[in-house]
Amino acid sequence: MGIDLVIRGGTVVDGSGAAGYVGDVAVDEGVIVGIGAVEDHGRREIDATGMLVCPGFIDGHAHMDAQIFWDPLATPVSMHGVTTVFMGNCGFTLAPVQPGTEELAIRSIERAEDISRGDLEMGVPWGWRTFSEYLDAVDATPKGLNVAGYIGHSALRTFVMGERAYHDPATEDDLARMGQELTDALAAGAIGFSTSQISQHRTVDDEPVASYIGGWDEVDYLARVLGRSGAGVLQLATLMAEPENQAHLLRLARLSGRPVHQGCIYKADQPEGFRSSLAFLQQAADEGARIIGQAHVRPLVNVIGFKVGLPFDRLPQWRELRRLPLSEQRHVLEDPERRSVLVDEALHGSYVTSKVIVEVQARLPDYENLRVLESPLGPNPSLADLARTRGTTPVDLMIDLSLAADFEQYFTQPFANQDEDAVETILRHPRTIIAQSDSGAHVSQLMDSSIPTHFLAHSVRDRQAFSWEEAIHMLTGRPAREWGLGRRGLVGEGCVADLVVIDPGSIGPKLPRAVSDLPAGGTRLVQEAEGIYATVVGGDITSAEGKPTEARPGRLIRRSRG
Numbered sequence: 001m002g003i004d005l006v007i008r009g010g011t012v013v014d015g016s017g018a019a020g021y022v023g024d025v026a027v028d029e030g031v032i033v034g035i036g037a038v039e040d041h042g043r044r045e046i047d048a049t050g051m052l053v054c055p056g057f058i059d060g061h062a063h064m065d066a067q068i069f070w071d072p073l074a075t076p077v078s079m080h081g082v083t084t085v086f087m088g089n090c091g092f093t094l095a096p097v098q099p100g101t102e103e104l105a106i107r108s109i110e111r112a113e114d115i116s117r118g119d120l121e122m123g124v125p126w127g128w129r130t131f132s133e134y135l136d137a138v139d140a141t142p143k144g145l146n147v148a149g150y151i152g153h154s155a156l157r158t159f160v161m162g163e164r165a166y167h168d169p170a171t172e173d174d175l176a177r178m179g180q181e182l183t184d185a186l187a188a189g190a191i192g193f194s195t196s197q198i199s200q201h202r203t204v205d206d207e208p209v210a211s212y213i214g215g216w217d218e219v220d221y222l223a224r225v226l227g228r229s230g231a232g233v234l235q236l237a238t239l240m241a242e243p244e245n246q247a248h249l250l251r252l253a254r255l256s257g258r259p260v261h262q263g264c265i266y267k268a269d270q271p272e273g274f275r276s277s278l279a280f281l282q283q284a285a286d287e288g289a290r291i292i293g294q295a296h297v298r299p300l301v302n303v304i305g306f307k308v309g310l311p312f313d314r315l316p317q318w319r320e321l322r323r324l325p326l327s328e329q330r331h332v333l334e335d336p337e338r339r340s341v342l343v344d345e346a347l348h349g350s351y352v353t354s355k356v357i358v359e360v361q362a363r364l365p366d367y368e369n370l371r372v373l374e375s376p377l378g379p380n381p382s383l384a385d386l387a388r389t390r391g392t393t394p395v396d397l398m399i400d401l402s403l404a405a406d407f408e409q410y411f412t413q414p415f416a417n418q419d420e421d422a423v424e425t426i427l428r429h430p431r432t433i434i435a436q437s438d439s440g441a442h443v444s445q446l447m448d449s450s451i452p453t454h455f456l457a458h459s460v461r462d463r464q465a466f467s468w469e470e471a472i473h474m475l476t477g478r479p480a481r482e483w484g485l486g487r488r489g490l491v492g493e494g495c496v497a498d499l500v501v502i503d504p505g506s507i508g509p510k511l512p513r514a515v516s517d518l519p520a521g522g523t524r525l526v527q528e529a530e531g532i533y534a535t536v537v538g539g540d541i542t543s544a545e546g547k548p549t550e551a552r553p554g555r556l557i558r559r560s561r562g
C-alpha cells in the first residue's frame with residue numbers, strides 16, 4: 001500500500017489567505033488526499049521542514065502560445081514556482097489561421113512578442129485551422145506545467161478577412177464568421193477572448209496590429225458573442241486611465257456580462273492616473289460591472305545590454321557596430337579612436353523619435369534613471385550617479401562595465417510603476433489582480449516571469465508590505481477563483497495537487513541573462529530563481545531541489561461554462 005507522495009513537515013500556506021500551519025500533505029493519483037499528520041508512507045517523500053508548502057503559482061498574463069511547442073517547461077516562468085500559465089493575451093494567438101496564410105497571423109505577433117518570423121516558422125508545428133484544433137495540438141504536447149488560452153482578436157480577424165484584416169472595416173459577413181469561430185473556440189475551452197486596442201502594438205512594418213484596425217465597434221460585436229456563450233474573460237490591452245477608454249470598458253462589461261480585464265499601472269508622466277483607474281474600477285463594481293485591473297508587483301523595466309538591445313542601436317555608427325559579432329564589437333570598443341566616435345554619437349547623436357511611443361522598446365537613454373543591474377532585488381545605482389563618482393560619462397561606463405563582464409552586464413530602464421507606494425496601493429485594491437508578467441513576449445526586452453519570486457522576496461520578506469498568507473493568496477487562490485479554475489489554487493483535500501515548496505529565507509529571482517536558444521537561434525532573456533525547493537504539477541514532481549525533472553504532467557485547462 002502507500003500513497004504517491006507525501007510532503008512532510010512544512011508550513012502549509014493554503015492559498016485561501018488563512019494562517020499557515022505545520023502539517024504533512026499527502027497526494028495520490030494527482031489529488032491532495034490528506035493534510036495534517038500523515039501516517040502513510042509515500043512512494044516519494046519531500047522533507048519540507050522549514051519550508052512553506054503552497055499551491056503552485058498562477059501566471060495570469062503570458063504569451064507562451066508558440067514557446068510551449070519548443071520549450072515544454074515554458075522557461076523561465078516554471079522556474080519561479082508557476083504551475084499554470086495563461087496564454088493568448090492582448091489579441092495575439094496562433095489560431096485560428098487559414099492553412100498557408102500563417103504569415104498573416106505571424107505579422108501581428110512577431111514584433112509584439114519579439115520572436116522572429118524564422119523562429120516562429122521553425123519552432124511551431126503549424127497545421128491547425130480552427131482554435132479548437134490549436135487547443136488539441138497544445139493538449140497533445142507534453143508539458144511541464146498547465147496552460148490555458150484565450151482566443152486572440154488579431155488571429156481571428158486575419159483568419160476571416162485575410163490581408164484585408166490589416167486595412168478594412170469588417171463587413172456583416174466578416175463579423176458573423178468571426179462570431180461563429182469565437183463561439184466554437186469558447187465551446188472548445190478557450191478561457192476567453194483577448195484584444196489589443198492600443199496603437200503601441202505594431203507589426204514589423206510599423207503598422208497597427210489587426211485587432212486595432214478592427215476597432216471598438218468590432219470588439220462590441222464580439223463581446224456580445226462572448227456574453228451569449230456565458231463563459232470566459234474579456235482581456236484587453238488598453239490604457240485604462242483615459243476617460244474615453246473607461247467608457248469603452250464599461251460598455252463592454254455591460255454588453256458581455258463577463259469579467260473585463262486590462263492593465264493597471266502607475267505612469268510617472270501622469271502620476272494621478274492610477275488613482276483615476278482605481279476609482280473607475282470601484283465605480284464599475286458599484287454599478288454591477290466586473291472590471292479588473294491586471295497589476296504588476298514592481299517597476300516595469302526594459303532590460304538593456306550588449307547581448308540584447310542598447311538605446312543607441314538605431315544611431316548610424318552604432319548600427320554598423322552592432323551588426324558585428326560581439327568579439328568584433330569588443331575589438332572596436334578597445335580601439336580608443338573608434339570608441340570615442342561611438343561615445344560621441346551616443347551622447348550627442350540625433351535620436352529619431354517616432355510619433356508612436358512603443359512601450360516595450362528601448363527609450364532614449366535617461367541616464368539618471370537607467371540602473372546598473374547589480375542585484376536582482378535592488379536598489380541598484382543609477383548609471384549617471386556611478387559615472388559621476390568615477391569621473392566618466394554614462395556611455396563610457398556602460399561600455400566599460402559591459403566589456404569587463406564579457407557583455408553579461410545588464411541595465412534597466414523603468415517605464416512604469418516607478419513609485420513603490422503607488423504599486424502597493426494598486427495591489428491592495430479589491431478590483432486588481434497580479435497578472436502582468438508578459439512571459440513569452442518581448443523576450444529580449446522584458447524579464448518579468450519572476451513576478452512571484454520577486455514579490456515574495458521584496459514585498460513580503462524584505463518590506464513586509466504583505467503577509468506570506470496574503471501574498472500567496474494573491475498568486476494562487478485569488479486568480480484561480482477569478483478565472484474559474486475549479487479545484488486548483490488551494491491546498492485542500494480533493495484539490496488538484498499543483499504545489500510549490502519554497503524556502504522563505506532564500507526565495508527570490510537571480511539576475512537575468514541572455515541565451516540564444518530560440519528555434520532558429522534567436523536570443524532571449526531568462527532569469528532563474530532561488531528558494532524554489534520543489535514543484536509538483538498534478539501530483540508529479542516537476543522540479544526537485546531547484547532542478548527540473550523529466551516529468552511532463554501539465555494539462556491543457558479547458559474553460560467550462562459559467
Ligand SMILES: [Zn+2]
Pocket residue numbers: 061062063089090438441
Ligand atoms: Zn500581453
